[in-house]
Amino acid sequence: MTHGPQLITYADRLAGDLPGLRALLDGPLAGAFGGVHVLPFYPPFDGADAGFDPRDHTQVDPRLGTWDDVRALGAGREVMADVIVNHVSADSAQFRDVRERGDASPHAPMFLTLGAVFPDGASEEDLARIYRPRPGLPFTVMTLGGRRRLVWTTFTPDQVDLDLRTPQAWEYLTAVVDALTAGGVTMLRLDAVGYTGKEAGTDCFMTPATDAYTERIVSLARARGAQVLVEVHGHHTQQIEIARKVDLVYDFALPPLVLHALTAADLEPLAGWLAIRPANAVTVLDTHDGIGIVDVGPSDLRPGEPGLLAPEKIDALVETMHENSGGTSRQATGAAASNLDLYQVNCTFYDALARDDRRYLLARLLQLFVPGIPQVYYVGLLAGSNDMELLAATGVGRDVNRHHYTDGEVADALARPVVRAQLAALRLRASHAAFGGAFEWDLDGTRGCLAWTAGDERAVLTFDVADASFTVHATGPDGEEAVLTDAAVAP
Template sequence: MSNHGPQLITYADRLAGDVAGLTALLDGPLAGAFDGVHVLPFFTPHDGADAGFDPSDHTMVDPRLGTWEDLRLLAQGRTVMADVIVNHVSALSEQFLDVRERGDASPWAPMFLTLSSVFPDGATEADLARIYRPRPGLPFTAMRLGGERRLVWTTFTPDQIDIDLRSTEAWDYLDSVVDALLSAGVTQLRLDAVGYTGKQAGTDCFMTPATDLYTDRIVQRAHAQGATVLVEVHGHHTQQMEIARKVDLVYDFALPPLVLHALTASDLAPLAHWLHIRPTNAVTVLDTHDGIGIVDVGPSDLRPGEPGLLTPEQIDVLVESIHDNSGGTSRMATGEAASNLDLYQVNCTLYDALGRDDRRHVLARLIQLFVPGTPQVYYVGLLAGANDIDLLERTGVGRDVNRHHYTADEVATELTRPPVRAQLEALRVRATHPAFGGSFSWETHGTGASLRWTSGDDWAELDLDVADASYAMTVSEGDGAVQVLAAGR
């Protein structure tokens, strides 16, 4: 089991029904392809207002999905990653319901943030305008706490109440979450939305010095129990590079739009530049349960005056090409068309973003598997899934377009498709071939590139051309070589 081998990202229920079903799938049809799995929120309830990222009880496995013992069985022989939702809890949590009823008389009152928690002397217009939020409007919701009307801090939705990490009560809560996960065999913690935790007057309340202190506190607790931590932050690429120096793992959120740009604009230059400067203690993704990040490659208010990895014009062309490739369905799921208006994401499956082109889909995955880091593969992308417009129309939530609920029969059918079989073949090589434990080198030549891993006499190479999506993946075998996958060559 390698810490750098491929991992699957999935909801237990949407791919396999429950945790035990996920174990059976990883031990069965997906055997050998993944060294680990990031199980998206499986807490009570797993199907709340934000697909499990608003649990009312973060220390309980939703009984519809299984038990802590089921999670321990999943963790046998593989790395399991789980989320610690650091910034907020559900408005329906026992703790916040008590505050709703009793106000400041509740023992949990110090755990929750209101406007006055951060601005006890009041906030000016400039103070409020400075606050960074991933959606339009201010991050407050008017609520009655103990009969008194208050402005409660809600960065994401009114269903998710921000917690005050300056309080003992918040840390008692978070420590109980971390301990529950680690005692169940989880060895990697993903800190969700941690960038928003360090709210301080006089700042934009995002990635402040307090955020570093809070993150370090959780990291130390995890390390003491043999676990590592992945920090989830969307922002300017230079921020990701800075964070990477301080933590175990960061996401390479710049990779998806750069790969999509390369494959839609036949332009490798921005990706080549990123390969020169990116951190390698990264989890690489092409698609996730959230949308395709744009802030991660563009200029940002978080770094005024600094260029992005793509120009605003390149980003506009990329977004339009995704909308065109998806037949307009991604436009229905993105921006003002969707209720969860995220300023930095395009909601679309990877397969639709590439126009359901099998070759380009597989090539995108091969590039990911060769870029240094721990590759995580989202379940919909693994199965080359298309946008789920029916689910989007039922829920009105943009990101649901890339969160399909698969039946067992659907999974069995999808596993027979050529782009799925090709990805699994490449993943099994990536998980087992010794070259990937060695050193990485690469070169570009026009629209072509060669990516190579070498460890002693072992090597693995990917030759590609983004103009026609041709590729050849070849690896050493004994004294010779074997071509794993090829198209157009």
């Protein structure tokens, strides 16, 4: 897969708005990224879930720009945007009409209630079986047309789940895909699609209905010239299965495996994953969500199947991350903060590695050399630390890794050696012909080698996770030479 690296960012938190983001990509970040994933820019981009609760999924929030700005952003690069498949804002025009008119609203079939999935009632066993990434049951009591109902709200009470069994829901989703692709978006990320297939008698996660809905959206996207990335956290075997059916999946197992390798000096679990992982993947270290843990562990969804990391190693990794962050990630994770995600640690990747520039840069190089499309989160690009002030202001755990950068902070970060070295590595990954060729790897003990070869072109990363030493060699006009070493950052 020869796609260049992509930046993942909120337009407002990095550059103020969409024109500002384009100026940054065309200016100091030029040559580093072949694409950009702009996190939700729909009204309201600053809602209850940072844009993942759209009131109108077919519009650009005017505070960020226009569809013309999105199209301009796509000049010469790929643009990815989110299709929020599972839910819409409880404040959307459609759901407000349902609140007022109940079943008399033409939009009523579009939204899920407990009775829609369990028309004959749900037993205690039925309810206990439902999979949810947060504690408690996924229902909120609301009054619809004067009648008290249990509305299905998988994530928060502000996000009302869609009923994808209905034509109304598909009219809505088709309009969303049409608006995005007409606006210059060429890659669609399906957010929370794993939760769409609610069926009685199942755990309501990744059911056969989910597969059917995913295939239908993939067909919609491909007919309009777009590729689809599916976002699912779960057992690693699920990612392998999903990858066979869609254009792209996330490699959510990579971040904890890289962290384990660099904190425990143990490459064996990473080697096991490299041997079986799908190549049609988007690789990440951190994202707008936390650092996933469920992706490398055993899962109730796959009883009896081991994870990529043994439970005791996962426990040790999580504790190490908390220690490395000076305890700040502990304050942002689980019962310490809202958004009680059961499957992630809320922390910047830089803090998870104790702000060790060498280990951090090696982690980024490992990501860039593993097959797939590398996506780099804006806070990670700037080697950002946990934003405890924002966490204190909002009480939302994931906000610890969602800093609002000023222009001055961006300029200061771009001058840091660890950030300059990341940009050099990204420009190599974006431009060197070797990455369009064949990949080979060898991991032995604490040492490893990842290499790409295309004819006479070659790029090689050699490293040792014990001391975070590394060298990148690449062919150039004068033959193969070292183009980046651990000397780029202080030990």
